[in-house]
Amino acid sequence: MQLAFAPEEDLFRAEVRDWIHANKPRTQPPLDTPALREYDLAWQRKQFDAGYAGIGWPKEYGGLGLSLTRQLIWYEEYAKAQAPFIGTCFVGLAHGGPTLIARANEEHKSFHLPKILRGDVVWCQGFSEPSAGSDLASLRTRAHVDGDHLVVNGQKVWTSYADVADYQELLVRTDPDAPKHKGISWVICDMKTPGITVRPIQMMDGRAEFCEVFYDNVRIPLKNVVGELNDGWSVAMSTLSFERGTAFIADQVELAVRLQHLVELAQQQRGLDGRPLIQHDDVAEKLATMRAEVTALRAMTYATVSRNLTRTQPTAEGSLIRVFFTGIQHRLHQLAMELQGNDSLKLPRDKHDWSRNYLYNFASTIAAGAEQIQRNIIAERVLGLPRSR
Amino acid sequence: MNIEPTAEQQALVEAVAGFLREQLPVDRFVKAQNKEHTGTDASWSSLVELGLLGIALPESVGGIELGLAEEVLLYREAGRYLVSPSLIATNIAAKIALARGDEKLCGDLVNGAQRAALAVRDGEDKLLLIDSEGCTQILLIAEAPVLLQSNELATGVMLDAFDQTVSLIEVKTSAELLAKIRAAINASSNSLILQTTLLIATYLTGVARAACDTAVAYAGQREQFGRPIGSFQAIAHICSEMAAQSEAAAAQTLFAALVMQEEQPEPEFHVASAQLLAVRAALLAARQGIQVHGGVGFTQEYTPHLFLKRAHLMERLLARRPIRKILLEGGTFS
Numbered sequence: 001m002q003l004a005f006a007p008e009e010d011l012f013r014a015e016v017r018d019w020i021h022a023n024k025p026r027t028q029p030p031l032d033t034p035a036l037r038e039y040d041l042a043w044q045r046k047q048f049d050a051g052y053a054g055i056g057w058p059k060e061y062g063g064l065g066l067s068l069t070r071q072l073i074w075y076e077e078y079a080k081a082q083a084p085f086i087g088t089c090f091v092g093l094a095h096g097g098p099t100l101i102a103r104a105n106e107e108h109k110s111f112h113l114p115k116i117l118r119g120d121v122v123w124c125q126g127f128s129e130p131s132a133g134s135d136l137a138s139l140r141t142r143a144h145v146d147g148d149h150l151v152v153n154g155q156k157v158w159t160s161y162a163d164v165a166d167y168q169e170l171l172v173r174t175d176p177d178a179p180k181h182k183g184i185s186w187v188i189c190d191m192k193t194p195g196i197t198v199r200p201i202q203m204m205d206g207r208a209e210f211c212e213v214f215y216d217n218v219r220i221p222l223k224n225v226v227g228e229l230n231d232g233w234s235v236a237m238s239t240l241s242f243e244r245g246t247a248f249i250a251d252q253v254e255l256a257v258r259l260q261h262l263v264e265l266a267q268q269q270r271g272l273d274g275r276p277l278i279q280h281d282d283v284a285e286k287l288a289t290m291r292a293e294v295t296a297l298r299a300m301t302y303a304t305v306s307r308n309l310t311r312t313q314p315t316a317e318g319s320l321i322r323v324f325f326t327g328i329q330h331r332l333h334q335l336a337m338e339l340q341g342n343d344s345l346k347l348p349r350d351k352h353d354w355s356r357n358y359l360y361n362f363a364s365t366i367a368a369g370a371e372q373i374q375r376n377i378i379a380e381r382v383l384g385l386p387r388s389r
Numbered sequence: 390m391n392i393e394p395t396a397e398q399q400a401l402v403e404a405v406a407g408f409l410r411e412q413l414p415v416d417r418f419v420k421a422q423n424k425e426h427t428g429t430d431a432s433w434s435s436l437v438e439l440g441l442l443g444i445a446l447p448e449s450v451g452g453i454e455l456g457l458a459e460e461v462l463l464y465r466e467a468g469r470y471l472v473s474p475s476l477i478a479t480n481i482a483a484k485i486a487l488a489r490g491d492e493k494l495c496g497d498l499v500n501g502a503q504r505a506a507l508a509v510r511d512g513e514d515k516l517l518l519i520d521s522e523g524c525t526q527i528l529l530i531a532e533a534p535v536l537l538q539s540n541e542l543a544t545g546v547m548l549d550a551f552d553q554t555v556s557l558i559e560v561k562t563s564a565e566l567l568a569k570i571r572a573a574i575n576a577s578s579n580s581l582i583l584q585t586t587l588l589i590a591t592y593l594t595g596v597a598r599a600a601c602d603t604a605v606a607y608a609g610q611r612e613q614f615g616r617p618i619g620s621f622q623a624i625a626h627i628c629s630e631m632a633a634q635s636e637a638a639a640a641q642t643l644f645a646a647l648v649m650q651e652e653q654p655e656p657e658f659h660v661a662s663a664q665l666l667a668v669r670a671a672l673l674a675a676r677q678g679i680q681v682h683g684g685v686g687f688t689q690e691y692t693p694h695l696f697l698k699r700a701h702l703m704e705r706l707l708a709r710r711p712i713r714k715i716l717l718e719g720g721t722f723s
Contacts, residue, residue, distance in 0.1 A: 001647070291719070300636065300640040376622065379619070379625035379628055385605060385609055
């Protein structure tokens, strides 16, 4: 049991830190989605050209196949450098791509994976529907077989960046008579296929990341099915096995960096009595508590990565960390709104974007497994309490 | 970097936990007719046999030469079973004795011939001793831990304790004693202050864990409205919150131990983080644990009240330090 990294890892850390600092974009990501796509793809291409694309992807598919330890180091240095959030490249690199690696055939992989790594394409995720959020398996978008195609009709919602995506990982119901988890297929959908309409949703932070996507007799080749027909649920679940706790490191370091900025804000802003807000007991108490919590997050993430060095199954403990993390994130942004004073009347574009991030942050306890669901997962799978249904 | 406990460490933890579960189950306090205190000779000799007093000490004094990380792992188990806080007092007392070259005293504390008890200041002129019967040494938790001899203290008065599983004795201090204490504080090593704090913190994470486990077990069995109450989300979510805070605190205590062991930066900051989270986790789990038990939770016939009282006791035994300042100034990641 050892906290310190090996000397060669420290060398790697210095190397990536230098590269990221020298090469990260000098401007913030644009708020407008099409501009964001260009920004993100250019940055991805730059990382690819320098040999830093797909750090966790197997080498045989063009990735670096870095050890978990080195992935952790990369994400730490990336976040410390405040390099931009992965944005429109997220689904391709961290979700769709890994799913293809786990379950797709060689033709799918050789066609799609290089494009994702090179920053040529954007992927989006067609999972949730108006009637199927937390209860994803109840999804209704239908696909029936017609010759060597699937014909898709239905609707998806909360699809990030669908308006600029080239491909979509799409879950459709191909057998409405089977039990709900057993009648779903996972399909690669070309977003330029006729019959697809995308409608961005205005989010309260002023951006339009999430979209509705409508399918009107959209014809998708059967060969785009990943895994077997009606086996899509297991394909979707296989994505989870890719995540070993390292990607979360970036979020956690970013939170630590934001907290430091919040401490600095509290040092600058003055209260009614003219004293810096950080000298006010309640403010100091909240900030000190968050420092301890953010530090514990790092301890938990290091523990998770350490466990995953020898184990291949992710555990439900990820939900524990997630719940802990999102709680801190919310309180951090709530406090930022207080400490900003009248700046919270504004919605500027600046280095910290407190107001905007506060608004965006409401999505973090809802998206990708709502907090209440995460708490159920902890209760049932970590604590072994009886199911609520 | 790999901070997962090794197979040997896990085996050691399981062995100690198994032993404590058998010999010192928490319901021993519920069953005891005369509410016997935990610092009795019978249970103490078990702790000595397990090697819990010399975990990080040299073999020359009877120790097993492991480290602070093992102490943190094992004292968490001690917290789960509400072992007498004298365990921590004796651990630190032995280290103080060794540091001052008193191998005889150190050896005695490791082999059970002598025992130390925790104490805190109460106002200007009194000390409160916790579970001090039969203890020749007193470890006073002031700004730094100070080792005193029981026979230097005036005779005390037994008080009714909030945590009635430990004895509470009040003694008056003399000006001379206070001066001695002041000098010892000034001479104390930062490492010992941090170790004492960390051991109490890890003990608290054990209390948190035990309170959580007890609540979960109850919620899995107690039925109302035709089903176990743990299947209702309101109860399940209370338990999830307990578990999340308890895990976070436990992870941070171990991390802090490794930071100290490996002389990594900011040990004060890491110990302060561990302390804050451990106290919060233990109090939350203890309070919510009572809530989950419903009516039986506030009786003496079930165990939840024991976790609550012990959590408050241990919180009071932490040295009063400027945690907030330490936390605000550290952890900047630069």
